[in-house]
Amino acid sequence: MDHREALIAASTNRSNPSEAAPGIEVKGLSLTYPEEPNALTDINLSIPGGEVTAVIGPSGCGKSTLLRCFNRMNDMLEGCSYSGSIILNGLDVLDPATDVTALRRRVGMVFQQPNPFPMSIYENVAYGPRIGGVRRRRELDEVVESALRLAALWDEVKDQMNRNAIVLSLGQQQRLVIARAIAVRPEVLLMDEPASSLDPISTLRIEELIYELKQSYTIVIVTHNMQQAARVSDRTAFLNQGRVVEYDSTDKIFTNPAERATEDYITGRYG
């Protein structure tokens, strides 16, 4: 197991891999943008570090929007404004003075569609470190290898590092994108329906990967797939129409929800 720990040490900023990843405190978060005035309303969540938190809810309930608040990707939308606060390890994420690019290096993100850059596998993974100022080839090689190993892709691609990433299978592409996110050594990983475009076997591999990664990262995953949420997450938040309906441990949510709406959703009455 110390092999894994070494890997994790190489892929995070923490010198002691057993030290827990930081949690996220969401307080009174509301978000509006012109087309959707009540995208998110008064969200309060306390996301513990080193665990997987799933966000579930019907389409258009604001799950992805919430996720995109954690690394301020919503900034790219026109006319979007926040209120409330998100505290990550003492840093107020939503503070306008917050250095957004630095924040995004602490909070990695994996998207619904695998989006490898149309360049070589190596360059894809090295992209983040390069932008972060890593120039030395040896250092880059190390980062790329450890990220790929951690994403369980190394054995499959180690002989074709210079091939264009877009020739990989979708499942491989998604793991490559995870490796690319890991390579900048974030503390938090955001996953926006990471397996929704994948076949069942690839989905399984991603879920296994999530399980392994949670030792070293705080993971927030948005998913449409209830079974997936039940399988991979420790805590689950149920969102509806921009509000948190219920937030509790996954076991509680799936076996004994406090709210009627949660139960209806989970049992498939709507959504």
Add this chain to the structure above:
Amino acid sequence: MFARDRRYLTDSLFGLLIRSTSLVVGLLILGMFTQMLLVVWPMFAAPSVSEQVFVAGMEPGTAAVPESGGGENPGEFADRPVTIDLPRKAVQLVLVPGDSVIAVETRPQLPATTPVRRQRLSVLEGAGALSFAAIDVAERYLLLTFKSGIFRLMSIRDDGHLESAYAGTLPAHRSVRPVPGGQSWVLVTEDALVQVHLVFLAAEASVATLRSMPVSDGIAHASTVSPDRRVLVATRSGEIRLWQLDMRKLTALDGLRGGARSVDWLSPVLFEVIYSDGSTRYFELASRLAEMSVNRLFFPVQFEGYSEPGYYWQPSATSDGFEPKTSLIPLLLGTLKAALVGLVLAVPVALGAAIFVGYYLSSRRREQVKPFIEVIASFPTVVIAGLAALWLAPRLIESLPEIVGGALALPILGGVALLMAKHLPTSVTRRGEVKVLPLHFLPGLVIVILVGAALGHWVEQWLFEGSLVTWLPEQGIAVQQLNSLLVGFILGFAILPTVFSLAEEAIYEVPRVGAAGSIALGATPWRSFQDVVLPIAAPGIISAVMLGFGRGIGETMIFLLLSGNAPGTDGSLFSGIRSLSATLAIELPEAAVGGTHFRTLFLGALILFALTFVINTLGHLIRNRILTKHRVSR
């Protein structure tokens, strides 16, 4: 930390660069319009005047100008003989007015090649005192005017002998001012300036009133006519007004003191005003730019020497004193005429092909055929026009009936087939609708065209006495080798890809769901095209035709090489035309920068610009509406 700051700096600098460059490009587009407007604008601005102060004794023209203040006016009778030079005939006429006769001496200019001739002209009863004598620029006529308004026009023989040609009456006047160019004169009456001109009515020379400009408070004194055809008038109330001969108004000049007694030009822009208190002041016009009026650009104007008002484009001076003729109508009409002919020829072919390629052909075949028609757009028009000018132009006129016959054969055959469609035997239509490019039609196509050509030839023999080219002029229709039919024909070829490509896209973009539904209900593909696809694609097709038209009116090289560049306003297809675009290409490099001609050309460019801009914007608006309404990802 430093590296991060540098990254952000780079990012914001790059953003700034992108934004500012785009702003510059956006301004450039606006700038094109404003730039032209800026060049055009001064033409329509009222003339401005500034006073010039000279050191005493250094006043301009004090030595040169006679004391009358009237400048050099050699034709005027003022108790002295009038001498007129005829440089072309190399003689000099000396007119000595007497009681009832005028003694005329014709003196050879070169040392006595011919003897001096003497002639006596009788003066008409009651004509009164002579006011002026002048010859026309061609030295064919001598005009003698009397203050009563009576005039005599004498034709001048080559040896200088005068023969009576015409006599008539003009308004009574005080004096006469010759207009540069030697075909017209301004009569100064008590309360009006009257421009009269030598004009040929029914092949007979005469002098008639061209324009007159009333001066409401009476004329105290009028200046000579400046080279820019401007007359200054001191009114009885002591004000100075400017009349530019072809304007329909007197311009009041600001900045001049009242109480003027007389006024005269010292140069084309400098003039002196003598006040009733005896003082003299000098003023200068800001420019020699002739004022332009909408009337001169777009309405019929009667020019010197012309018997009727009309539209003429002859903007530049071929000789001094030439009256510029700046009607844009012939250029606009020529452009529109050829563009319309081109459209009439191109649209049926382009739309037919668009329907076939966009509707009947499969996506794969469509992609194979489409570029072969669109390739026309990449042929340089100069090469198309060059070939047509040298190869087609001589043949088009020679074999016009055959070509027209060949061109009409197909639409006629198609029309007949359409009318008779009901009665066609099933065997002909057995195969159903054509869905692949029917190359096997080609031989039939060629045969039909040849038969049409033969028929055309036969009709020529039968109706036009064997030759249309000789028959047409006999009917009073001028036939030129470079004519609007030729321009239209080639222009049609040039705009074919524009119309085709846009219309085809409009048809292809229509989702096939509706058409498929209609076919499933038992409609034929054509029926479902007509009822389902066409209504949706119609705005796109209309915009394709509009954009094709816009492309046609802006084309330059085809007009330049094929139109003959002769401005005309007739509707004949066999006469040459001159387009706005070709005029710009020919005349702009030679027009004096900042002159009236230069600015008028810019006005033409502005009109062409606005015309295409409006057509394109409308076309795009129609098109974008339809596309956003019906676009479906395929």
Add this chain to the structure above:
Amino acid sequence: MSGDLQRMRYSIESVRAREEKLGAVMSAMTAVATLLALLSVVMFLGFLIFLGGDWLANAQSATSGVDQPVKSNFEVLLWGGAELAVSGGVFPAIVGTIVLTLVMTVIVSPLGIVVALYLTEYAGTGWHTRLLRIGIQNMAAIPSIIYGVFGLAFFVYVIGGRLDNLFFAGNLPNPTFGAPGLLWASLTLAILTLPTVIVATEEGLLRLPLALREGSRALGATRSETIFRVVLPAATPSIMTGIILAVARAAGEVAPLMLVGVVRYAPTLPVSVEAPFIHLEQKFMHLGFFVYDLTMHAPGSEGRVGIVAASGLLLVLVIATLNLAALLLRLRLRRTFLRTGFE
């Protein structure tokens, strides 16, 4: 009852037969229109190749002297000869065309790319962006001669005149940049082809999925880093296509050049082997204008067909090659994207 059904069936049958015949005739007519359009292309190219090729294949006959080697018409076209009213032949015109389009490319490429980047990566959906789009859409359809007029008024007289007053006052009243010349002609053509480059580049940029940009931004890259490292490399083929199309369009334009610096005969080439190597203020010759001049000032018109067709053929070949390159590039690009499932 069965009689009614019979009658109805019969009338449906007859309507159907009529419809089918109508469809057959109409579809045949549209097919004929397509054939006619194709035929016109074939005829034009046929004439061009036949007339031009025929002339090129012939050798200069009686006009060359006895002791001179017989020149082929190709050489005559290239280097000039008795049959050419213009001395110097088509060679300087080819050089002029190439230099002109090169300078134009240098100007138009960055401008077009930057504006396309603005439209796709920076601009919002405000009214000024829409205005810019309408402007650019319209620019593509403004007659080329208008660009010439603008080039003359703005570049030559306004900017060129200023430059002369500032830097070349010693030469006045002889204009240096205040007269039509290579630089202004290139600038004019650059503006003329700007929409082509913008539209092609924009198309390429829009084709790239948003996810690509988000992926880069989520890794902490700034906007410009995303553009330089991800967006532009991925859009390179589209940009190249746009530039090639722009060059192809520019190479065939003559009308605007007539106002901003093309001449019948230029005594020297606009390029030289010594510094400054390129003479931006010089007037230049151009292949398209060469064709125009030959046609316009042809003494015995018919005799000129051959040489006009030959030089026209040369021009068409140059443009066709460029267009073909653009087409192939686009095909390759499309194939790459099809394989990756981006489209």
